Amino acid sequence: TERLLNDREKLASIGQIAAGIAHEIKNPLTSVKGFLQLLKESQSHPYLDMMESELEKALDTLQNLLQVSKPDLADESFVQIDLCKELASILSLFQEKLYNVEVEMDLRDSERKANGKRNLFLKAFFNLIKNAFESIQGKGKIRIEHYYKNGWIHIKVSDTGVGISGDKLKMLGTPFFSTKSEGTGLGLTQVFTTIHEHGGNIRVQSIVGEGTTFHVQLPVK
């Protein structure tokens, strides 16, 4: 099953509502966190630490939500991104998973540069790679490749994970769609928004039980 992911309008309208809510909740939560920190200066109680870490989770979700729904808020400029170096540093964040997962990364053309908004771009590939790791139960493989073709730079992230069935494929990128007990369902929303913001395309190909490939195409500027 294959799908080209370009539901720009759907994302935009859900995103606007979500961003509005996120913004309204974020401010009061941020002040609660500030008062909590003041409280912790004068007394200690395990509940205070728990409250702080739960608040941080909520703020993190809201931050993600704001970022996916209003990527232009990040207000970054386009820079040259050193592809191999940055992908390698993203991979290094998953060190503890490498015992079960074999990673194959294309190091030909290690000087290859992509043009993008660095933070958004890295976050998008972090999200794709994280999903790839999470799709693998037990042992498996992840493969990252990149090449130039017809004025586009292609980057593919493939895994030998659980795969995605046809009905779930339709849901990908919808904010909060997640099949994971600890998932936020915001990762792919961020990915899609960012790739579109860069004038690119993203396609997904998946076979249940065999694995998934996310194929990103970005214009070479």
Ligand code: ADP
């Ligand atoms: P989350 O990872 O928090 O669940 P995402 O937006 O990153 O949210 O992904 C949404 C859903 O898409 C996942 O819950 C999963 O069902 C599916 N998915 C995404 N990437 C993959 C993948 N590489 N393999 C299998 N399923 C995937």
Ligand code: MG
């Ligand atoms: Mg994810």
